[in-house]
Amino acid sequence: MLIRCAVYQKGQKIAEIEPQHIHEYVAQPDCFVWVALYEPDTATLASMQEEFDLHPLAVEDAGHGEQRSKIEEYGDSLFAVLHMLEEDKGELRVGALHMFVGRNYILSVRKGAEKGFQDVRARCEREPELLERGSGYVLYALMDAVVDRYFPIIQSIESKLEHIEEQIFANKSARENIEQLYGLKQKLTTAKHAVAPLLDALTNLSGTRVPPACVGMQEYFRDISDHLQRLNQTLESVRDTIATAISVNLSMIALQENETTKRLAAYAALIAVPTLIVGIYGMNFDHMPELRWKYGYGAVLAVMVAIDGYIFYLLRKAKWL
Amino acid sequence: MLIRCAVYQKGQKIAEIEPQHIHEYVAQPDCFVWVALYEPDTATLASMQEEFDLHPLAVEDAGHGEQRSKIEEYGDSLFAVLHMLEEDKGELRVGALHMFVGRNYILSVRKGAEKGFQDVRARCEREPELLERGSGYVLYALMDAVVDRYFPIIQSIESKLEHIEEQIFANKSARENIEQLYGLKQKLTTAKHAVAPLLDALTNLSGTRVPPACVGMQEYFRDISDHLQRLNQTLESVRDTIATAISVNLSMIALQENETTKRLAAYAALIAVPTLIVGIYGMNFDHMPELRWKYGYGAVLAVMVAIDGYIFYLLRKAKWL
């Protein structure tokens, strides 16, 4: 689906054009074309390939499913793949933004993600002094938007982890904790796949030798790189914390087992001792004077209660009950 | 076994030749020879070594058993070893594709893998404008085919892992889970040995200084490298997930032990308490008024049932039963 196809000159939009005229504008040195597609069919991609003269391997990647997040150079042009993360009913949905960037064009292809980039385009058009820098600036603006959207996702992972930590030390719902930690780990892996390869790829855009479209934009791309490093650091911490939390949870389960055993033993003692006593007076000896006493029965019951009371007191003191 | 031996010029097959004429065609600068062998005997390999003037160390490797996946340069020619993975009755079978590549020849030796590369040859012959690039393109096409066949293998590992995860959290068949996780780990190692060394080796074919046969093909080899990186990333995640799953499974076993203990204790309580009561009325005191009551026996039975009912209610509430 074609979302927008516009031509810009000196940071100002000069026209919205039909896709079939793109190659005419791309040929002009002083303006650039910005095209946005959403889940295009093969035919649309093929026509774009022709209009922009895109490299077949890059177009093949864009047509296929799951791609690594990456930035590749094909001659003077760039092909970038960014993962888009969206939370949907507690699950992380992974979409993608593919971008083809040349000296005077940028083609963005959004796939499987709901939220578009209308706001980015609007802000760019409000700042013509920055948009004047051309397609490299648009690349920056789109990447920056994608990366900014990672932050709430990862903060939600962090806060969920904090919630589980509380549960663990409150000694509650050990089974659920493990299951949630495992689920969190999966999300973490998904986020990691979005962040880490992109971070590697960005070093090529913030170094000294950069592709023509990105010349003079190094500090901007370094800023994105800085955000990604912050995210990456957080992900590493979360990963480490999850591993620790799983092993701590196991310790808590072992401790609980220990306490269960002690409590059971305590109750067993409270029953076993009187059982022995009643056994004694169940013996059939001819000469057991207590059996003849009038209050023998009551006395034995009283003794049993007293002994159990004392055992109960001891166990309480030892914190077994 | 010789599968095919053909000469190509300008991307077109010009002849199928006998092996003993190979050296004549290899000497011609404007065409290239493509030979495919399947599990050749020593004599065949020796004759090929002579025809193509192959390096003895490379031929020795090809003659031997298990090799690392690798790409080695011998002067101007290349020797590449790729692992071929095939699933066979739930086991991963490892075959190999050895390739000797020179400026105007490519010799491929398939070993221990069932599926051949007839489809690759057919597609190459349908695209003469690409095949015109020579032996480097054939090398790319064969490598691409081998790597593409890794994807379903690794996806099957992933889906098996997901199945085990469900079992773990459904708290079922802990023993079988461990055994399957262990088996999966073995498969993973096999896949890793196919992917990781090849990824390292490919950097030599996609950089700035490449062997003569691969000049101008860098973007193609980078594309394979990209696929391998994607596979490698998946393998790393799977590896990490298996480790987590094993430790989570241990936690689930500990939890189950905990629950077993509680359930046992619950049943023990339901029996121990009445046992104590019947012990009381088994005592031989002369003066135990209840023993004389007409409905004493019935009353005691009723009390025992009532107490057990209450204990049962308490245990249910505490989720021990």
Next chain:
Amino acid sequence: MLIRCAVYQKGQKIAEIEPQHIHEYVAQPDCFVWVALYEPDTATLASMQEEFDLHPLAVEDAGHGEQRSKIEEYGDSLFAVLHMLEEDKGELRVGALHMFVGRNYILSVRKGAEKGFQDVRARCEREPELLERGSGYVLYALMDAVVDRYFPIIQSIESKLEHIEEQIFANKSARENIEQLYGLKQKLTTAKHAVAPLLDALTNLSGTRVPPACVGMQEYFRDISDHLQRLNQTLESVRDTIATAISVNLSMIALQENETTKRLAAYAALIAVPTLIVGIYGMNFDHMPELRWKYGYGAVLAVMVAIDGYIFYLLRKAKWL
């Protein structure tokens, strides 16, 4: 909040100036301006940006919340972010010191940390021969102060860890130990985030090509780097020790379980054996001579005590009791 705004020449303070005059002094080549802010509002930051001609991306970072500790070059000027750690009621509070450093100015922005740098300024003013080196020396002095304040924080983590170790091997309060180890791990992560990225960033200031403001100061920055390496080494050891302590604690819990089980079994044996004996004499056989003995009852009680005494002796010897 503006803390101080002063101009220095040849290592001597020559004037305290109003912020709006800063740009006049910055333009003079032979003096430098040192401005210190504490949690400035957006307007103050904006005016500073104008006075010093700061890069908008750096100012944006300084305006925002949590940043990685880092040192970034913007043309000839530097933007440094250092985490400030302060212990507050057992919690680690993370503040930040942002610094903008140019050839003849340094602007420091302190955020969220209580302790200021008046002492650093005072010491600098007492050593004009060092202060003469200009803004690079002030950068060094401030960084050195921040890093020196890490030491007591990390020593407190170390001594807390030692305390927990003693608890573990004294076999006390396993639950509390885990919880404290977990808390310590969190603090460690916080400290690590302060130290590790800064260490990476510092290599740029102690190498051969350094920003103009830091020329000739390499040995000083290497000294900070050396302190950070020492801290980092300690953090790594602590991290490793915490992991070991968690797994050792689990072993101790398992051992305790083992001992609990043995002790329970011991007590069970002391009760079960006499229970069997009294059962024997509760049998209703017509011909049980012992039942008729005068001292049968006493003899049985004596035998039971003797047997229990022997069992007790055996269990003590086996260290089960």
Next chain:
Amino acid sequence: MLIRCAVYQKGQKIAEIEPQHIHEYVAQPDCFVWVALYEPDTATLASMQEEFDLHPLAVEDAGHGEQRSKIEEYGDSLFAVLHMLEEDKGELRVGALHMFVGRNYILSVRKGAEKGFQDVRARCEREPELLERGSGYVLYALMDAVVDRYFPIIQSIESKLEHIEEQIFANKSARENIEQLYGLKQKLTTAKHAVAPLLDALTNLSGTRVPPACVGMQEYFRDISDHLQRLNQTLESVRDTIATAISVNLSMIALQENETTKRLAAYAALIAVPTLIVGIYGMNFDHMPELRWKYGYGAVLAVMVAIDGYIFYLLRKAKWL
């Protein structure tokens, strides 16, 4: 002990000489001397040092005990240390081969290993066209022999590991499994110490700048390096598998504990329920009609058997028995 001392020219042995004449032949540019020692005493080493003009630090290393496997350059000459692994009654014995290599000499010193290199010398002498390459080729041939002898050692580790795996999943002899896994890990470390440092060292012999004695031999040393990488990969896998096997074994122990507990509980139930019933009929109530029935006793016994039968059936179904 001197094993052999021979002079070679153009790949042919021209003489076996006395050690004291070595320096005369070493001084001739067109031949090379190959000396083999076995556990030489200090005097022999000292005389060799003089004859070959060896570096004192290298000779000191050769005289001492345990050395890292390594390849060091001393000016134009090389000093190489290779570990020799030999299996002896289930233990790994570590010997060493020290080699001093110059442009026209090679001195090999074997220590603590039984198997010599007569076969290598014999094969070299049968291939004069290769031996003609000089001392570098002999170095290659000896290293290749040492490395080739690693393969059966490491295969034996692998097959032992597979045997233990079977034991683990057959749930047999958990204690023995741990002990054997631990022993295997030790062997692995020994093998790793032989392989890994040598792999690092070999990069210096297969790169572009190599010591004079090894010029033109790069492809041969790369071949050894390739073998070592294959071994190293195997060792890494084995190491990983051992770690997994240890943790899987722990899970199996926990599972077994779980099953033991269930089985015990099952038997306990089979005894406790009848015990309660007999207790009931041991009560002394005056009015217990069943006690008066003629077949009461038989009926109770029958009921007890029936109940136990039913419990047994339930436990079987639940797989507790």
Next chain:
Amino acid sequence: MLIRCAVYQKGQKIAEIEPQHIHEYVAQPDCFVWVALYEPDTATLASMQEEFDLHPLAVEDAGHGEQRSKIEEYGDSLFAVLHMLEEDKGELRVGALHMFVGRNYILSVRKGAEKGFQDVRARCEREPELLERGSGYVLYALMDAVVDRYFPIIQSIESKLEHIEEQIFANKSARENIEQLYGLKQKLTTAKHAVAPLLDALTNLSGTRVPPACVGMQEYFRDISDHLQRLNQTLESVRDTIATAISVNLSMIALQENETTKRLAAYAALIAVPTLIVGIYGMNFDHMPELRWKYGYGAVLAVMVAIDGYIFYLLRKAKWL
């Protein structure tokens, strides 16, 4: 405390001098001054700083407490810190040797370690042909002595580990084993801090560009580096083994728990079965023929013994007892 202050020329000691004359001799190009201090006070250090013109940051480090082991260049001079390890009543005490090395002086400062370097000085003076190389050789000799003293320390760690291993598999004193493994890990960390940073630092002295004082000494420093690598390798193995031993010990505890449970159950069975039987004959049925038999009592006792005998036999066979 000043230990010695001597001047050397051509490898011969020419004079012992007073500290205040040092600067005169340092100024002479053909001799070098060797000063050794033991725990100097601030004044002594300050006077040394003046005599040798030492860098203030290096002197500050030497005055302070705990330092990383390191080698730093200050202009043409070197500042080296080496940890000295000494075993004291089972504890590792960490001392330090600080060295300031210039073209014609070396100042060594020993701190917190008992054993001095008189033997090193004596050996140096006995080998004037080596001492002639100047301060760089003394640096080497002192470093070599410090590193040589690491070997017995680390061997003692290794042998202690072997002792614990035996205990683990003899299934003895699990609690003590953990505690000792933990203590060993601490020692290991201490040793690692001495060895690892020094190894990194030494690459600067054994490469192609070295400080003036060490020119021509590269092979000597590489020899120290080789020793450190050997130590480092051992430390890595020990570290790995300790981790494995801790987890193996946990498995052994779990196994022991398993066996304890089985043994308890066995004894429980031996008591529970007769208890049921005596309960049967404690029932008050009117018609229980056995009760009337003359040898009923004896028969029941005999049956109980027989049954227990059989159970005992079964349990023995199953290795539960």
